[in-house]
Amino acid sequence: MAAKEARDAVGEYKAGWHDPENATIRFDFGLSEQVVRDISALKNEPEWMTDIRVKAFHHFESRPMPTWGNMSMLEDIDFDKVCYYLRSSDATEKDWEDVPEDIRNTFDKLGIPEAEQKWLSGVTAQYESEAVYHSIREDLEQQGVIFLDMDSGLREYPEIVKEWFCSVVPYQDNKFSALNTAVWSGGSFIYVPKGVHVEMPVQAYFRINAKNMGQFERTLIIADEGSSIHYVEGCTAPTYSTDSLHSAVVELIALPGAHIRYSTVQNWSANVYNLVTKRGIAHENAKIEWVDGNIGSKLTMKYPAVILKGEGSHAEVISVAYSGKGQHQDAGAKIHHLASNTTSKILSKSISKDGGRGSYRGLVSVSPKAENCKLNVVCDALILDDGSRSDTYPTMEVANPSARCEHEASVSKVSDEQLFYLMSRGHSEEEALALIVNGFFEPFTRELPMEYAVELNKLMALEMEGSIG
Amino acid sequence: MASDTPVLGIRDLHAGIDDTPILRGIDLEIPAGEIHAIMGRNGSGKTTTANIIMGHPDFEVSEGSVELNGEDLLDMEPWERARAGVFLSFQYPQAVPGLQVGNFLRKSVAAIRGEDAAKGTEFRKRLKEAMEELDIDRSFLGRYVNDGFSGGEKKRFEILQLMLLRPKLAILDETDSGLDIDGIRTVSKGINAAVRGTDSGALIITHYSRILEHVQPDKVHVLIKGRIVKSGGPELALELEERGYDWLEEEAETTA
Numbered sequence: 001m002a003a004k005e006a007r008d009a010v011g012e013y014k015a016g017w018h019d020p021e022n023a024t025i026r027f028d029f030g031l032s033e034q035v036v037r038d039i040s041a042l043k044n045e046p047e048w049m050t051d052i053r054v055k056a057f058h059h060f061e062s063r064p065m066p067t068w069g070n071m072s073m074l075e076d077i078d079f080d081k082v083c084y085y086l087r088s089s090d091a092t093e094k095d096w097e098d099v100p101e102d103i104r105n106t107f108d109k110l111g112i113p114e115a116e117q118k119w120l121s122g123v124t125a126q127y128e129s130e131a132v133y134h135s136i137r138e139d140l141e142q143q144g145v146i147f148l149d150m151d152s153g154l155r156e157y158p159e160i161v162k163e164w165f166c167s168v169v170p171y172q173d174n175k176f177s178a179l180n181t182a183v184w185s186g187g188s189f190i191y192v193p194k195g196v197h198v199e200m201p202v203q204a205y206f207r208i209n210a211k212n213m214g215q216f217e218r219t220l221i222i223a224d225e226g227s228s229i230h231y232v233e234g235c236t237a238p239t240y241s242t243d244s245l246h247s248a249v250v251e252l253i254a255l256p257g258a259h260i261r262y263s264t265v266q267n268w269s270a271n272v273y274n275l276v277t278k279r280g281i282a283h284e285n286a287k288i289e290w291v292d293g294n295i296g297s298k299l300t301m302k303y304p305a306v307i308l309k310g311e312g313s314h315a316e317v318i319s320v321a322y323s324g325k326g327q328h329q330d331a332g333a334k335i336h337h338l339a340s341n342t343t344s345k346i347l348s349k350s351i352s353k354d355g356g357r358g359s360y361r362g363l364v365s366v367s368p369k370a371e372n373c374k375l376n377v378v379c380d381a382l383i384l385d386d387g388s389r390s391d392t393y394p395t396m397e398v399a400n401p402s403a404r405c406e407h408e409a410s411v412s413k414v415s416d417e418q419l420f421y422l423m424s425r426g427h428s429e430e431e432a433l434a435l436i437v438n439g440f441f442e443p444f445t446r447e448l449p450m451e452y453a454v455e456l457n458k459l460m461a462l463e464m465e466g467s468i469g
Numbered sequence: 470m471a472s473d474t475p476v477l478g479i480r481d482l483h484a485g486i487d488d489t490p491i492l493r494g495i496d497l498e499i500p501a502g503e504i505h506a507i508m509g510r511n512g513s514g515k516t517t518t519a520n521i522i523m524g525h526p527d528f529e530v531s532e533g534s535v536e537l538n539g540e541d542l543l544d545m546e547p548w549e550r551a552r553a554g555v556f557l558s559f560q561y562p563q564a565v566p567g568l569q570v571g572n573f574l575r576k577s578v579a580a581i582r583g584e585d586a587a588k589g590t591e592f593r594k595r596l597k598e599a600m601e602e603l604d605i606d607r608s609f610l611g612r613y614v615n616d617g618f619s620g621g622e623k624k625r626f627e628i629l630q631l632m633l634l635r636p637k638l639a640i641l642d643e644t645d646s647g648l649d650i651d652g653i654r655t656v657s658k659g660i661n662a663a664v665r666g667t668d669s670g671a672l673i674i675t676h677y678s679r680i681l682e683h684v685q686p687d688k689v690h691v692l693i694k695g696r697i698v699k700s701g702g703p704e705l706a707l708e709l710e711e712r713g714y715d716w717l718e719e720e721a722e723t724t725a
């Protein structure tokens with residue numbers, strides 16, 4: 001059994017089933033101003049939201065495709081063959097028993113209700129375009145924590161949403177932030193009042209079920225002064241021969257002294273385009289952390305960003321990416337030091353296998369007025385076979401000489417000697433490879449809640465599982 | 470195991486790499502409870518012998534047999550050999566960044582001796598005792614496997630694994646190189662504890678006789694150009710220390 005054969009083995013995607021499509025409302029394929037207006041009308045939105053959607057739509061139409069990432073894969077997206085809105089359940093339930101059976105079974109299989117009972121403060125489960133289930137622990141509600149799906153957030157707290165919506169990620173930011181703003185549906189709206197610490201994480205889970213589906217959730221998290229919250233999200237989709245499109249926008253606002261940690265385990269099936277804009281603003285002494293795991297999807301382009309606006313604020317982006325057969329993970333981070341005494345840390349780990357391609361694309365900038373900033377960037381790549389590829393595109397724009405910058409990058413390969421060493425300790429070739437891969441990801445999994453870390457390790461073991469007979 | 474079947478039985482072993490022969494007919498038997506040593510110069514085939522017993526995929530066996538307690542090893546994958554009871558202490562143990570020592574030990578014990586052996590207080594007690602015996606600090610368990618280890622730490626870690634995995638056959642490939650006298654003494658204690666008075670056997674591969682002062686071998690074999698040219702008691706190691714290998718090479722030339 002050659003090492004290569006084990007590495008060639010294609011991992012099996014375990015979340016690739018699909019339910020019957022029982023849509024209560026389903027839009028025809030394709031996008032137009034009318035589709036955008038119809039979505040807004042369906043949701044009974046205030047006029048200002050309809051207006052911003054329409055403006056965003058026209059911006060999307062006129063904006064060219066990005067010229068980075070994977071341009072040939074981007075060109076293959078057929079925006080006329082996407083369903084931009086699909087509702088499978090007419091209500092967002094507070095009790096799993098009331099969620100339609102097929103959908104409930106799917107979330108059961110994904111382990112969401114179980115996780116909720118054990119270790120979460122609140123859960124929102126989105127299926128296609130809308131949240132089908134939502135809950136928050138009573139004690140948090142009593143402390144004034146707002147955790148809603150985004151549509152309910154807009155209905156119940158229109159002033160807060162209006163104040164912050166598009167304030168961190170304007171729709172003009174890029175083609176896909178424009179698309180999301182035009183057709184957004186679902187996502188999370190969170191407000192944590194001053195001084196409140198949400199001890200256990202809240203979770204959002206996104207499931208695409210239909211073929212050629214477009215999912216465009218929009219998330220807005222505001223952590224008021226001195227508060228803290230940990231938000232975790234997961235996602236999966238069925239495996240189809242046609243592509244689906246997931247394009248989210250996430251905006252985080254950490255007011256003075258607040259702490260937001262946002263963790264993602266992205267496990268879309270290999271036919272999903274994942275084109276996401278995530279950005280946070282950190283005010284004085286606030287802290288924003290993105291913990292970002294990309295395991296699935298066809299093409300991911302995602303660069304979680306932090307604007308360090310207030311003095312003494314801190315940003316961390318810790319990410320891992322796994323690129324298997326036919327996959328390209330173009331991931332990274334962006335951090336802008338606008339204020340003095342701000343610090344940032346980027347740790348990026350990527351693995352490519354079976355011809356997969358991983359890229360780190362990062363930008364760290366320090367503005368002329370920002371004194372005494374500290375930046376640390378580490379990117380490591382592990383390549384499992386000869387046909388796979390890893391690229392690093394790091395950019396640093398430092399306009400203040402007092403900044404202390406550190407940058408390290410490494411590319412390594414799994415060696416036969418490493419595998420032999422582990423096999424000599426009773427581990428099969430697949431197990432040995434999984435030990436190496438999990439070890440490589442350890443600095444990342446260490447940052448995840450334990451349950452997520454276990455889940456991620458299991459996913460990686462599945463990816464290494466192969467055809468040894 | 471009270472039978473006469475040796476722990477390790479090698480008969481007429483021919484092997485090489487990419488059509489280049491390295492081992493040219495090796496015969497070796499290690500009975501239960503015995504420690505044997507193979508000595509020889511660089512390139513004589515010592516490490517190749519160790520690798521072939523463990524099942525390194527780079528080497529091809531063209532003739533002969535290798536048996537563990539009478540069971541054929543050559544058709545087994547390396548991990549199957551490990552589970553059957555073969556252990557190799559590597560000359561150059563590999564680093565696995567991110568894999569914690571404690572976690573790795575538990576997983577390896579589970580793979581080789583079963584899940585139950587890797588659980589509970591019994592395992593923790595064994596681990597604690599073995600670490601004390603080898604002068605290894607508890608903080609070691611949180612470090613990554615061989616990552617940034619000094620030469621001495623790597624060798625101690627190999628012996629720690631030996632003590633926990635309790636193999637039937639322990640092969641120690643140049644475990645003494647890179648160790649100071651204290652290290653050799655400590656490591657030797659571990660080897661003796663793993664073999665003496667048990668059903669297991671050990672094969673020590675070395676350049677020098679130093680380690681053999683602490684691990685008294687029952688037999689010493691001299692390997693030259695892929696053949697065992699001489700076998701004897703512990704005194705042979707001392708003789709080699711004094712006289713070198715030239716005289717044996719000349720002997721081997723004339724009998725070849």
